[in-house]
Amino acid sequence: MLSDNLLKELNDQINLEFYSSNLYLAMAAYCAEENLDGFANFFIVQAEEEKFHAMKIFHFINTLGKRVTISGYGAPKNDYSSILEAFEDAYAHEKTVTKRIYHLSDIALNEREHATINFLKWFIDEQVEEEATFDSIIQKLKRIKGDSNALLMLDAEFANRTFSPENE
16 A cells, blocks of 8 residues: 555656656757757657656556645756756756655565555666666767767767657
8 A cells, every 4th residue: 555655755756757857858948959959859759758757657646546746846957058968967867866766666665565666667677778878878979079970970860769658
């Protein structure tokens, strides 16, 4: 049975996931202003994934017969000095999300809430993938430094990224 504490923490996670979506939309807007539409697309797709994550928790709570509570969240950072800075901030944010997922998992384990433990396994696996993706992109951006041709090649690659809930 979902305790009041675990319910509160899951609701907090929903709100963090929605904040994450807004953060990635802000990063997409920065990239679009820089005429890097592929990078903008990357972050738009990322924003869609975060909304999907929030709704996944939303439906889980509803399935357990509990109440979802949506609260406000602060405005995300909107200005970046470079594409690299945007990705470094995104990576740091994903590390924060990972810590929150681990925190949720720890609570579920301590409360022996097996349904939630099982549910959160998907998010743990997802966070491993998220962190690896951002780290890889950061390493590529550092390698290409000021090479505009390489940056445009990466931009073109990211233009092809799509979101598919079936793959989540």
